[in-house]
Amino acid sequence: xxxxxxxxTEHPRISQIRQIGLFSTLKPRELRVIExxxxxxxxxxxEVVFDEGEEGQALYVVLRGRILICSxxxxxxxxxxxxxxxxxxxxxxxxxGIPRSKQARAAENSVVLALSRADFNGLLDTHAAIASKIAxxxxxxxxxxxxxRFLTVESRPL
Amino acid sequence: MKSGxxxxxxxxxxxxxxxxxxxxxxxxxxxxLWLVVPLLIAxxxxxxxxxVVRRLALSGIGRDSAAGIVAGGVTxxxxxxxxxxxxxxxxxxxxxxxxLLRYLEGGRLLVDRTLAGLESQFAFLRRLDFxxxxxxxxxxxxxxxxxxxxxxxxxxxxxxxxxxxLAPFFAFFFLRDGQLFTKLVTRGVPNAFFERTIYMxxxxxxxxxxxxxxxxxxTAIDTVFLGVGMLIVGVPNALVxxxxxxxxxxxxxxxxxxxxxxxxxVAATDYPNDPWVVYATVGVFVANRVLDNFFFxxxxxxxxxxxxxxxxxxxxxxxxxxxGIPGLILALPLAGVVATVVGTIAAxxxxxxxxxxxxxxxxxxAKRVTADLQV
Numbered sequence: 317x318x319x320x321x322x323x324x325t326e327h328p329r330i331s332q333i334r335q336i337g338l339f340s341t342l343k344p345r346e347l348r349v350i351e352x353x354x355x356x357x358x359x360x361x362x363e364v365v366f367d368e369g370e371e372g373q374a375l376y377v378v379l380r381g382r383i384l385i386c387s388x389x390x391x392x393x394x395x396x397x398x399x400x401x402x403x404x405x406x407x408x409x410x411x412x413g414i415p416r417s418k419q420a421r422a423a424e425n426s427v428v429l430a431l432s433r434a435d436f437n438g439l440l441d442t443h444a445a446i447a448s449k450i451a452x453x454x455x456x457x458x459x460x461x462x463x464x465r466f467l468t469v470e471s472r473p474l
Numbered sequence: 475m476k477s478g479x480x481x482x483x484x485x486x487x488x489x490x491x492x493x494x495x496x497x498x499x500x501x502x503x504x505x506x507l508w509l510v511v512p513l514l515i516a517x518x519x520x521x522x523x524x525x526v527v528r529r530l531a532l533s534g535i536g537r538d539s540a541a542g543i544v545a546g547g548v549t550x551x552x553x554x555x556x557x558x559x560x561x562x563x564x565x566x567x568x569x570x571x572x573x574l575l576r577y578l579e580g581g582r583l584l585v586d587r588t589l590a591g592l593e594s595q596f597a598f599l600r601r602l603d604f605x606x607x608x609x610x611x612x613x614x615x616x617x618x619x620x621x622x623x624x625x626x627x628x629x630x631x632x633x634x635x636x637x638x639x640l641a642p643f644f645a646f647f648f649l650r651d652g653q654l655f656t657k658l659v660t661r662g663v664p665n666a667f668f669e670r671t672i673y674m675x676x677x678x679x680x681x682x683x684x685x686x687x688x689x690x691x692x693t694a695i696d697t698v699f700l701g702v703g704m705l706i707v708g709v710p711n712a713l714v715x716x717x718x719x720x721x722x723x724x725x726x727x728x729x730x731x732x733x734x735x736x737x738x739x740v741a742a743t744d745y746p747n748d749p750w751v752v753y754a755t756v757g758v759f760v761a762n763r764v765l766d767n768f769f770f771x772x773x774x775x776x777x778x779x780x781x782x783x784x785x786x787x788x789x790x791x792x793x794x795x796x797x798g799i800p801g802l803i804l805a806l807p808l809a810g811v812v813a814t815v816v817g818t819i820a821a822x823x824x825x826x827x828x829x830x831x832x833x834x835x836x837x838x839x840a841k842r843v844t845a846d847l848q849v
Contacts, residue, residue, distance in 0.1 A: 362834075367831075372669075373670075441532075442527075442528050
């Protein structure tokens, strides 16, 4: 009778998305909207997610596994970074359709979530609050990456 | 480096395939007209309701609820309009044939007077007995038109009326689940083609959206222009005629002529002794057509279809030939959507890197699933 007083249990998928930094500030209702937009993709170890020079159409968040960011054709010497679980990559595609600066490929069997630029632009139109929260988290993430890069360059021996 | 436009291949082969597929789809549509017409209305309703749903969503209402509120509101509005309108329509249908015959007679008298005037001006027309011959043909056409075409059109409209109730139903699901459909289709696409596919869906949506929303804006502009023009000229029920004529403009080429003839019949019947009202009405339609071509269409529908004028005209002609009036309306937006899909597939097929990536992914999968099956 008093079922409506019971706390609703969250869908495991929603809990999973909540753990991702980019979506951590979203409310449960907003997470359900985002869940409807995310594309889940599975990549085998070594499989290419996107190539250098391609026009970016989506940003990706690693759900399982690791993604290697490297120069195309030189995954060992040209290694730039390894993206762990919960982190995002290819985010500049969301802000502008500029070409990918590096190649992304699965360092191990991985599952990623993709948010397309078209869907993000749609969010700006229909759910401005969600889009602004994501944009803020995105700005924080980019700022953090800039600081890390700056510190790396600073500490490099002359 | 790939740019967005290079994600879409173009050229004679792409156009030939696009025309062939669009024609096949139009032929198929004639076999399921009961489904095509409500679907077409649903698409137009979807793009009409979408800005309202977006506004509601921005005010904090969820997309599902917003879609339900707007679709429910539109259905309720239609029902509320229909309740007082149905008895009036029933009364009109009784006197409908007489009214139609009165306007056709008005038109016949106009043609008759114009031909007589021409014959008195030009001797060679008198020698050809132009007036009598053309008058006979016009009377024959009028009789056939009333007895066959209009009756058939009315019967077809009455038969397809129940299926039109599907339109708001479809529109609601387009509004609510459109994104889920994209997600479902994309799930089956190999990783190598994933970004191209989401780009294709974005382009398809943008094409249909700009075409149908542009069409609605064009209808509003034409209604105002024709309505004001005919009000100044003095045509009775100018705004209603303007709205009907503007909606008829959805049918390329033929629509303008039919809309103009409709207005001319009304003007000729209500002002039988004042041919200048008829000429001024035709003038308003010609001015509207010129402004449409040079200003209104580029500002609204514009280049949403992104097709060369030659295949565009060809497509409209084929649409009319294979699927009649629905074919004329559907030909351009359908060709625009088909061109995007064909262009994307052609670009993928012509991209050796993407094909190699797909083959590599398949090889990786094959290696993984057969790892413990080596002899």
